[in-house]
Amino acid sequence: MSSPISELPIRQIPGDYGLPFIGPIKDRFNYYYTQGELQFFKARIEKYQSTVFRCNMPPGPFMARDPRVICLLDAVSFQTLLDNSKVEKKDVLDGTFMPSTSFTGGYRACAYLDPSEPNHATLKGFYLSLLSKKHDLFIPLFLQTLSGLFSGLEDEISAKGISNFNDLNDTASFEFVFRLLCDKSPLETDIGPKGPKLVDLWIFCQLAPLITLGSKFIPNFLEDLLLHTIPLPFFVVKSNYNKLYDAFYKSAGSILDEAEKLGLKRDEACHNLVFLAGFNAYGGMKALFPSLIKWVGTAGEDLHRRLADEIRAVVKRSGVTFTALNEMSLTKSVVYEALRIEPPVPYQYAKAKHDFKIQNHDSSFLIKKGEMLFGYQPIVTKDPKIFENPDEFVPDRFVGENEKLIEYVYWSNGRQxxxxxxxxxxxxxxxxxxxxxxxxxxxxFLKYDTFEVEIGKLLLGSSVVFKSLTKATTNHS
Structure with a gap:
């Protein structure tokens, strides 16, 4: 796919940061308002004739962090962001901005730690051990959750003719995550049915400096002033967060006992558990599942028929097991393709540990120690030198020999x-x-033959409204 780095011509990294203070604000307005996110990057790729270039990334001034970055917007240079021997990931989860640790109990959550920091291995090991112990619950618990979600879809379509998938998905996702970690429903705690809303506001207040509301009712300059100049304070969501924390602290006792055995403070483990459950798991499912349904829904009846045929044949033979899931080549490919075309986490940041060279497809570049590197995955995973028809949703893109291309599906902060x-x-x-x-x-597709959806845009991901839902003539589940 690319030449050895020693054979590629060395090129000076194009682009600039503009005047102090003015340059970052200009780039921020282009990013949010004048050009928009995608065009902001595409215009610079075209201008510089390079997928590697310099610019400022929001939020910029007043946020106490240098906004200057080097963009890596192809599938080759992006790999640098995954190489721990070259880059550091300390406090760069949100890039050129970091929310107050007040949002996480005064602790830096594991997602903000670099692997070189002592606590990272302990916390990450805690997560991996926890998931390993819960492995046997994944399928039965999620199937139970989906049963409620699908019943809600059917009831709403029957009553109103349409159904908002996002609301039902949020409820189901939080229910699954809480049950998986705490062995009880959130309805059995003081959270009640408010879990998704509590987490949504908590996440919004942390990420507000990095988003745009896209509202026609708020002038751009006013939104910029309100969201991108001063971080929202924790006290806005303090009571909400305390409810979440208390629910996990009371309900996940056995998990927290295990954390203490690993040497973690009980309150630190619980704050990290809330972050894992709310920010990572629920937040990811909130964006990912509507995206998956959107792409499958808009692909049309032919794909629906092919998926139904494959799924029903395998399930009839093997049931719904991990082995059976792995036998479904088209189903696997569709999932990888959804992750490729719309990665649930669009950004990756890292800081250079030392001087080194990187390469894209046709040049090499010198990176200096301390420089911030940035990758925008919705462009990276559509690299035309890796994927044919990269902007199209191709359901069987990863079937057969082409399954090897999943190496370039970087959605998980690593290679697939x-x-x-x-x-x-x-x-x-x-x-x-x-x-x-x-x-x-x-x-x-065990329950339904086909469906139609209407697509929109939300602050986090896509809105999906079901307009029709055709039940299978025979229930195969």
Whole structure:
């Protein structure tokens, strides 16, 4: 796919940061308002004739962090962000901005730690051990959750003719995560049915400096002033967060006991558990499942028929098991393709540990120690030198010999072909996410033949409204 780095011509990294203070604000307005996110990057790739260039990334001034980055917007240079020997991931989860640790009990959550920090291995090991112990619950618990979600879809369509998938998905996702970690429903705690809303506001207040509301009713300059100049304070969501924390602290006693045996403070383990459950797991499912349904829904009846045929044949033979899921080549490919075309986490940041060279497809570049590197995955995973028709959703893209291309599906802060360890920053639940996406499709097409959806845009991901839902003539589940 690319030449050895020693054979590529060395090129000075194009682009600039503009004047102090003015340059970052100009780039921020282009990013949010004048050009928009995608065009912001595409215009610079075209201008500089390079997928590696310099610019400022929001939020910029007043946020107490240098906004200057080097963009890596192809499948080759992006790999640098995954190489722990070259880059550091300390406090860069949100890039050129970091929320106050007040949002996480005064602790830096594991996601903000670099693997070189002592506590990272302990916390990441805690996560991996926890998921391993819960492995046998993944399928039955998620199937139970999906049953409620699908019943809600059917009831709403029957009553109103349409159904908002996002609301039902949020409820189901939080229910699954809480049950998985705490062995009880959130309805059995003081959270009650408010879990998703509590987490949504908590996440919004942390990420507000990095988003745009896209509202026609708020002038751009006013939104910029309100969201991108001063972080929202923790006290806005303090009571909400305390409810979440207390529910996990009271309900996840055995898990917290295990954390203490590993040497973690009980309150630190609980704050990290809330972050894992709310920010990582629920937040990821909130964006990913509507995206999956959106792409499958808009692909049309032919794909629906092919998925239903494959799923029903395998389930009839083998049931719904991990082995059966792995036999469904088209279903697997559809999930990988959804992760490729719309990665649930679009950004990756890292800081250079030392001077080194990187390369894209046709040049090499010198990176200096301390420089911030940035990758925008929705462009990276559509690299036309890796994927044919990269902007199209191709359901069988990863079937057969082409399955090897999953190496370039970087959604999990790592290659799809690699595994999360205590020594890397790859999502500890990477494999679980893929399994749940497959299960979503399997259960759906055991019950239904086809469906129609209407698509919109939300602050986090896509809105999906079901307009029709055709039940299978025979229930195969």
């Amino acid at each position: 072909t690699e595994d999360p360890t205590v020594g890397n920053k790859q999502c500890p639940a990477k494999d679980l996410v893929v399994i749940l996406c497959r299960l979503m499709l399997v259960e759906f």
